[in-house]
Amino acid sequence: MEDLKIPSFEDIEKAHIRIEPYIHRTPVMSSSAINEIAGCKLYFKCENFQKAGAFKARGAINAVFSLKEEEAAKGVATHSSGNHAAALALAAMKRGIKAYIAMPETAPEVKKKAVAGYGAEIRYCKPTLESREETLNQIIRETGATFIHAYNDFNIVCGQGTAARELMQQQGDLDIIVAPVGGGGLLSGTAIWAKHEKPDITVIAGEPENADDAYRSFVSGELQPAVPPNTVADGLLMPLGRLTFKIICKYTDEIITVDEPAIVSAMQLIWERMKIIVEPSSAVALAAVIKRKEEFRGKKAGIIVSGGNADLRKLPF
Amino acid sequence: MEDLKIPSFEDIEKAHIRIEPYIHRTPVMSSSAINEIAGCKLYFKCENFQKAGAFKARGAINAVFSLKEEEAAKGVATHSSGNHAAALALAAMKRGIKAYIAMPETAPEVKKKAVAGYGAEIRYCKPTLESREETLNQIIRETGATFIHAYNDFNIVCGQGTAARELMQQQGDLDIIVAPVGGGGLLSGTAIWAKHEKPDITVIAGEPENADDAYRSFVSGELQPAVPPNTVADGLLMPLGRLTFKIICKYTDEIITVDEPAIVSAMQLIWERMKIIVEPSSAVALAAVIKRKEEFRGKKAGIIVSGGNADLRKLPF
Structure with missing residues (x-):
């Protein structure tokens, strides 16, 4: 029987204490050039510098x-x-x-x-x-x-939520928090923590148009079957799970889908302006911000950069 | 008449105060994976995150x-x-x-x-x-x-020396400091500051074998003419100037030359393991450390990462 118990913020706190000796407290970085392009203030939580190169x-x-x-x-x-x-x-x-x-x-x-x-x-x-x-x-x-399922798992969701907890300690006054969504583990943990610490924060997900089962599930209110995904964001190929779907429906405000050129161009922007290596999946969140510029104008938004494991021999730009 | 007055550490301090409102205090990063490969502890002063993408x-x-x-x-x-x-x-x-x-x-x-x-x-x-x-x-x-000459200039040398000053504030117990050498501005400033703050520190430069005028000048004690350089490290193509040569002779302990495959492989190592974008010139310092592994074994070495302006469409690996 599947366990659909939703983690609480205390579960995320406990997870953070449990994992702290083994993980990096990753830095939060900003780029005035990207802020200018996006028309808002962006704080990138750099999980590309995490152990094994990702929030996972x-x-x-x-x-x-x-x-x-x-x-x-x-x-x-x-x-x-x-x-x-x-x-x-x-x-x-x-x-x-x-x-x-x-x-x-x-x-x-x-x-x-x-x-x-x-x-x-x-x-x-x-x-x-x-x-x-x-x-x-x-x-x-x-x-x-x-x-150990990659995302549809109580303890996994708790662990992923610790990135948002750190980000909000490092940069306290966020109006919005943005994460990419694939299977939904990162988004679930992020949303639970963010809405606990700051109930009026807006939780937004970015998702590739070509792997948009989370968007379709979210707007219809029913878990939708995935169609075969076809996106450069190779970390976001998996469909939502039943647990992550339940959490996302409860705590997420919006899912923004982005097309492939927008993902590639956001990725290139991060590489060129911030001089950090992020994988395509990480660029999906920035692509969502840029697509909905008006919604973010003048706001402070935290972006969870999911990882940096890009294949250097197969760059999409 | 050429001004060959060597800057003092006070000149570097004054430069630091002058430029601080306009520059980033860049982070110092480490990688346990690279430390393991190199057999020593390396602290990378990330001038790739500096304004305009380089220490310059x-x-x-x-x-x-x-x-x-x-x-x-x-x-x-x-x-x-x-x-x-x-x-x-x-x-x-x-x-x-x-x-x-x-x-x-x-x-x-x-x-x-x-x-x-x-x-x-x-x-x-x-x-x-x-x-x-x-x-x-x-x-x-x-x-x-x-x-404003790119390196053979009193004020330029003073400004470049501020990166080493910051690095030694951020990581106080270095045994060695390593910088790449092209025209010699960065190395000059680094060497003046490092030898002032810690007289027993070892100052080492990395230089491409295929652009080795600094090495030949240093070992012969006479400024040698450059032969046309042919290296992937496109930031190190210029020959030493008379001022930088004089400073380097006085304050540098050793210049280590490295071949092209070593530069490319060190660059790839930094990209893959540290998830940061550095230009080939920056990899020359790490390549020098790896070439002389025995000399660095168990030591703490600071590396000035010169910049991150790599052409993403022309990666050498």
């Missing part, structure tokens, strides 16, 4: 360190196209247990290398949800490892 | 704000392949005066755009020192603008 380390470490000893002893397993895989591998290494990863053959090289580098066991599968789940189930049958 | 803003702003009113009124002029041009254009804009730049047609697009963006007047020339100087002289005849 927060959730994975929280999930792995929440396991009981006897569960942990058998290891953890997941399927992931990249960042969650690396994060779970890192978390398992930190706890000294095994991680088994079902990974699509098509995942970026840089992500494959990272997972292997943390000592996880990779089993390659086809880049379909079916093949990923089948490979994962086989791993679990063989090893008894605990499945 | 420090020197240019110091030089422009050191001018008397009547000099400033006629504007400033220089020849530069990129970062000094953008920095001088920025500095002139901050003071509200004109900047005239003689720029090789072959300069990276991103640098041309930056210079134009700061409102400077660009005159294109051939990518030879002769053509650059001829174009510059014509500008000066026409306008009466003050020539």
Whole structure:
């Protein structure tokens, strides 16, 4: 039976205390050039500088360190196209247990290398949800490892929410907070924390038009099936889960979809002006801000930069 | 008659006070992955996040704000392949005066755009020192603008030295400080400050093998003519000047040359592991550390990351 209990802000606080010894408190950066273009003040929470190169380390470490000893002893397993895989591998290494990863053959090289580098066991599968789940189930049958879902998981959502908690400590007076949405783990944790700490804050998500199941689910009020996604934002390919959908409906104000050229151009803007490496998924949030310039005019908005694991040999610009 | 007066540490302090309202106090970053590869602790002073994307803003702003009113009124002029041009254009804009730049047609697009963006007047020339100087002289005849040399200039050296001053405030216990050397402005300022603040610190420069006039001058004790440079490190193409040569001989302990594959691989390491964008010239310092691993083992070394103005459409890896 699926657990649809929504985490509270205390659950996020507890997660933060649990993971703090193992994660970076990432910096918040600004760019006057980008502020000028966007017509508002943007504060980028740089999870591209997080361990394993993405916010996913927060959730994975929280999930792995929440396991009981006897569960942990058998290891953890997941399927992931990249960042969650690396994060779970890192978390398992930190706890000294095994991680088994079902990974699509098509995942970026840089992500494959990272997972292997943390000592996880990779089993390659086809880049379909079916093949990923089948490979994962086989791993679990063989090893008894605990499945840690990439986002539709109570402890994962709690861990991801710690990025917003840090951001709001570092920059207290935000009017708006923006996160990209794929499976919805980051957005869920961000929204729970932000609405607790500042009830009148506006929580906005950016989503690729070509992977817009969250938008369609949000506006219809019913979890919509994903159509095969086709976006450069390779971290946002997964559909919402039932838990993340429930949280997002409760705490998110708006989902803004953006097209592919807008994502690529926002990514290039961040690289050129801020001199930081962000993956395409991270640019989706800035693309949403630029698309709805009027809505953001003169406001202070925090943007969660999800990660920096871009494949340097396949830049989209 | 050329002024070969060497700046003192007080001159660097005064420069720092003069420029502080206009520059960023850039962060110092570390990477446990790179520390492991290098076998020492490295602290990267991230001048890639500096205004105009490079340390050059420090020197240019110091030089422009050191001018008397009547000099400033006629504007400033220089020849530069990129970062000094953008920095001088920025500095002139901050003071509200004109900047005239003689720029090789072959300069990276991103640098041309930056210079134009700061409102400077660009005159294109051939990518030879002769053509650059001829174009510059014509500008000066026409306008009466003050020539601000990119590095062989007292005020420029003072400004560049402020990066080392900040770094040593931010990370006090360095055994070694490393900077790349092209014309020698950054290295000169760095060396003067470092040896003042910590007389037993080791000052090391990294230089491309394919543009090694500083190394040959340093070891022979005589300013050597440059042979046409041929390196990916496009910020290090200029030969030492008489002032910077004199300073470097006095305050630098060693110049380490590195080959092109080492520069490219160090650059890729910084991009992949630190998720920051640095230009090839900045990677020369890390390449020097990795080449002489034994010399750095277990030490704490500060690295001045010179800039982040890499042409994203022409990556060398």
